[in-house]
Amino acid sequence: MAELPEILWQPQDPEQTPMSAYRRHVNSKFGLSLHNTQELQTWSVQQDQDFWVDLYGYLELVPSLPKGITKAYDGSLPMSAVPKWFEGLELNYAENVLTNADFVPNQLALIGIREGMSVEGDERATWAELRERVRMVSNALRNRGVKQGDVVAALVSTSVESIVLFLSTACVGAAFSSISPDLGAEVRVGKPSHVCQLTRV
Secondary structure, eight states: OOOOOOOOOOOSOGGGSHHHHHHHHHHHHHTOOOOSHHHHHHHHHHTHHHHHHHHHHHTTOSSOOOTTOOOSSOTTSOGGGOOOSSTTOOOOHHHHHHTOTTOOTTSEEEEEOOTTOOGGGOEEEEHHHHHHHHHHHHHHHHHTTOOTTOEEEEOOOSSHHHHHHHHHHHHTTOEEEESOGGGOSOOOOOOOOSTTOOSOO
16 A cells, blocks of 8 residues: 655645635535535536636636626637637736735735745745835836837746746736746737836836
């Protein structure tokens, strides 16, 4: 019999996690009795259209889904055809991250620990600090002429700065690429975000 792997982490109260809250929401909305995350995952695969449409609204993504949408994609197409997701709808990743309904300015948003850095020397940024840094960098990108459809490439370590650059690039509707080889060759561009067009620096 195979030895079970060591448990590295588990929540103190699994019923108070966001995943459990969503499972209870699904049970209430769809009249189900899913008991755990595994059953929720199975439902999300078997009823994928219901799952994606519901999750979009549950997360309160911007913009809201137009009324009457019941499908996330054309289910008659194979995944190899890369069916369009919520065709006709444009959203900006950075806008949704930086204007979250639960946004608390002084709450910790990021913790960065670089290779060779001690835990005591980690980098920290609150949501207010992150938003301000993204505002400044996105304005700098615009001032340098970066626009929707452009590609911003960087040789950058995994750090708070790389996240700021990624979100800033998304703000202007450009695509971000770094040295990391697992990102792949395909580039997808996004819609510019008005929320990031705060006071120019």
